[in-house]
Amino acid sequence: MSANPLSNETALRIGLAAREIPDTDAARLLRVLSDIVGLPPPQKKLSSLTIKDLKSACDGEFSDVDSSALKSALTYLKGESGISSDPLPETISYEDGDMPNSIRVACASNKGDKLDGHFGSCKRFLIYQVSESENRLIEIRDIDNSQAVDDKNAFRASIIDDCQLLFVASIGGPAAAKVVRYGVHPIKKPQAGSAIDEIKALQAVISKDAPPWLAKVMGQTPEQRIRFEQEELEQEG
Numbered sequence: 001m002s003a004n005p006l007s008n009e010t011a012l013r014i015g016l017a018a019r020e021i022p023d024t025d026a027a028r029l030l031r032v033l034s035d036i037v038g039l040p041p042p043q044k045k046l047s048s049l050t051i052k053d054l055k056s057a058c059d060g061e062f063s064d065v066d067s068s069a070l071k072s073a074l075t076y077l078k079g080e081s082g083i084s085s086d087p088l089p090e091t092i093s094y095e096d097g098d099m100p101n102s103i104r105v106a107c108a109s110n111k112g113d114k115l116d117g118h119f120g121s122c123k124r125f126l127i128y129q130v131s132e133s134e135n136r137l138i139e140i141r142d143i144d145n146s147q148a149v150d151d152k153n154a155f156r157a158s159i160i161d162d163c164q165l166l167f168v169a170s171i172g173g174p175a176a177a178k179v180v181r182y183g184v185h186p187i188k189k190p191q192a193g194s195a196i197d198e199i200k201a202l203q204a205v206i207s208k209d210a211p212p213w214l215a216k217v218m219g220q221t222p223e224q225r226i227r228f229e230q231e232e233l234e235q236e237g
Helices: 008-019 026-037 051-060 067-077 152-159 173-181 195-207 212-217 230-236
Strands: 103-109 124-130 135-142 165-168 185-188
Touching: 008 026, 008 067, 026 051, 051 067, 103 195, 124 195, 135 195, 152 173, 165 195, 173 185
Parallel strands: 103 165, 165 185
Antiparallel strands: 103 124, 124 135
């Protein structure tokens, strides 16, 4: 490594950027950056980095990483995101039976209370219990990819197999099929807003005549349902 050390701010930005990329620490990201811009990485060159640069460096080290994760990492490398961590929201205790006629919703998240995660690369799931009159954030489930044995998507789906709905910024077709096999229905929410805003919007839907797909999820009688189709859920997103 060059005799010129990393500045504290650059080191912090690289560390935060590495957290946005699945299965990556600062050392791995530094190897990739070294291949692109050398070490220590000049801020001017970091500011001009692209997703293509990251995917092609080091013989495609990050070629299989989802572009949304790399885009998020670039915001730190370029200095476009603040370097302070987003605090996680507080959870509220819940026991079965506390909220009659409620459903459980997982929100894919990377930062704080945001619904901003791609299914295959999000850091955690925010788990909400939702009824017509109340919502509670009952659990935050961090994702440890090292526990995934063979199938990462099936592993992630198993983490939320007690939920009825999944709100996610994006999800691929094969991953969505595996989520559905676990009895969880995915709905795309690409705007990357606040999770609680989406939960409140869901409450408003529950309080009215629920559409057929939601009626099925909530366990209403067959006469109140139509056949669930994945395309309909995606249109809702």
